[in-house]
Amino acid sequence: MDVIQGGIMLGAPNRYEARLAAAVVERFPAIERVRFCNSGTEANIMAISAARAITKRSKILAFREGYHGGVLTFAHGGSPLNLPFPFVFADYNDSAGAVALIKEQGDELAAVIVEPMMGGGGCIPATREFLQALRTATKETGALLIFDEVMTSRLDYRALHGAHEIFPDFVTLGKYIGGGASFGAFGGRADLVDRFDPALPGAFSHGGTFNNNILSMAAGFTGLTQVLTQEASRAINARGDRLREAMNVSLERHGIEGIVIGRGSLMNLHFVRGPVDTPARLDDADPSVIALWHIEMLLRGYYVTPRGMLALSLPFGDAELDGFAAAFDDFLSSNLKILPRRTN
Incomplete structure (x- = not known):
C-alpha cells in the first residue's frame, strides 16, 4: 500500500529496481547485469537485437515449434506476425544437426535462442548434452547463446541454466518475477549488458516508460526474496x-x-x-x-x-x-x- 500511495510510475530510477536487480543477479548465476522491460516477448526481442548489434551479424538460429513471444512464434510453420529477422531453424534436442547448422552459418550467425525446456512447444525438456553442444558450438563460432528462461526459470531456484551448470551469454526472464505485475528482463554477461550503460560512449539506447514501474519492481523484489524462497x-x-x-x-x-x-x-x-x-x-x-x-x-x-x-x-x-x-x-x-x- 505504501508503494502504491507513493506513485507507481515516476519515470525515474528508484530504490525498488536496484533491490530487484541485485536479487536477480544473486539468484541466477549467468546474469551478471540485468535490464528490465515489460514482457518476456520484449525481453527476447531485446536480447536478439543486442546480439545482432554486438556481433554485427544478422542471422538467428531458433528451433522448430519453439515459442519466444507473440512475434517470435515458430509452431506450425511460424506466424505471419513474426518479426522479420533472418531465421534459420534446427530440430530441438538434435545435437548433431544443430551443431552442423551453427558451423555452416559461421560468421553470419549472431545468436542461438533456445528454451532449456520447451514451454509452449509441449514441455519437452532439453537434454544436458544438447544444451552443452549449443554452448560449445557457439563459443567456437563467435555466436551468442540466449537461454529463454521466461518459463523455465521457475523450475529450479537457480533457473535451468544454473541446474545444468551451462551458462549462456544472455538470459531472458518474465512472468512471475514481476510479482504478479507486468514484467520482463534480459541479462547476462557484464561486458554484453554494459553496452546499454548510458555513461559509456556509444551506448545502446533502451527506453521504456514502464520498464522500472514501481509496482513491478517492489512486488517482484518481495516475491523473489520472501515468497519464492x-x-x-x-x-x-x-x-x-x-x-x-x-x-x-x-x-x-x-x-x-x-x-x-x-x-x-x-x-x-x-x-x-x-x-x-x-x-x-x-x-x-x-x-x-x-x-x-x-x-x-x-x-x-x-x-x-x-x-x-x-x-x-x-x-x-x-x-x-x-x-x-x-x-x-x-x-x-x-x-x-x-x-x-x-x-x-
Whole structure:
C-alpha cells in the first residue's frame, strides 16, 4: 500500500529496481547485469537485437515449434506476425544437426535462442548434452547463446541454466518475477549488458516508460526474496514431479496411449506414445482428445490449458495434488471407450 500511495510510475530510477536487480543477479548465476522491460516477448526481442548489434551479424538460429513471444512464434510453420529477422531453424534436442547448422552459418550467425525446456512447444525438456553442444558450438563460432528462461526459470531456484551448470551469454526472464505485475528482463554477461550503460560512449539506447514501474519492481523484489524462497521453489517443483508421476501411473493402469512430460511445476499431457524428446513426436496427436480433457477437467473443477499444459502455483499443496490426480483418473476411467488405447 505504501508503494502504491507513493506513485507507481515516476519515470525515474528508484530504490525498488536496484533491490530487484541485485536479487536477480544473486539468484541466477549467468546474469551478471540485468535490464528490465515489460514482457518476456520484449525481453527476447531485446536480447536478439543486442546480439545482432554486438556481433554485427544478422542471422538467428531458433528451433522448430519453439515459442519466444507473440512475434517470435515458430509452431506450425511460424506466424505471419513474426518479426522479420533472418531465421534459420534446427530440430530441438538434435545435437548433431544443430551443431552442423551453427558451423555452416559461421560468421553470419549472431545468436542461438533456445528454451532449456520447451514451454509452449509441449514441455519437452532439453537434454544436458544438447544444451552443452549449443554452448560449445557457439563459443567456437563467435555466436551468442540466449537461454529463454521466461518459463523455465521457475523450475529450479537457480533457473535451468544454473541446474545444468551451462551458462549462456544472455538470459531472458518474465512472468512471475514481476510479482504478479507486468514484467520482463534480459541479462547476462557484464561486458554484453554494459553496452546499454548510458555513461559509456556509444551506448545502446533502451527506453521504456514502464520498464522500472514501481509496482513491478517492489512486488517482484518481495516475491523473489520472501515468497519464492529456495524452500518454496524446491517444494512446488517436487510436488509437480509427484503429480506428473501419478498421472503417468494412471495412464499406464488404464492402458491409455498417453504420457505426461515436463519438469517440476510445468508439465504437458500428450495422447501419444512416449518417450517425447522432440516436437515431431507430437505430430500424430489427435487434438480432439486434448480438447475433451480440457472440458472434462473444467467440469470436475480444475482448469487446464486447451493444449494440455499444467502450471502449478504455490498454493497448490498436497490436498490439491491428490484431488487433481483423482479427477484425472476419473476422467480416464469415464472415457475408456474413446481414448486412444495402447496396443502392446
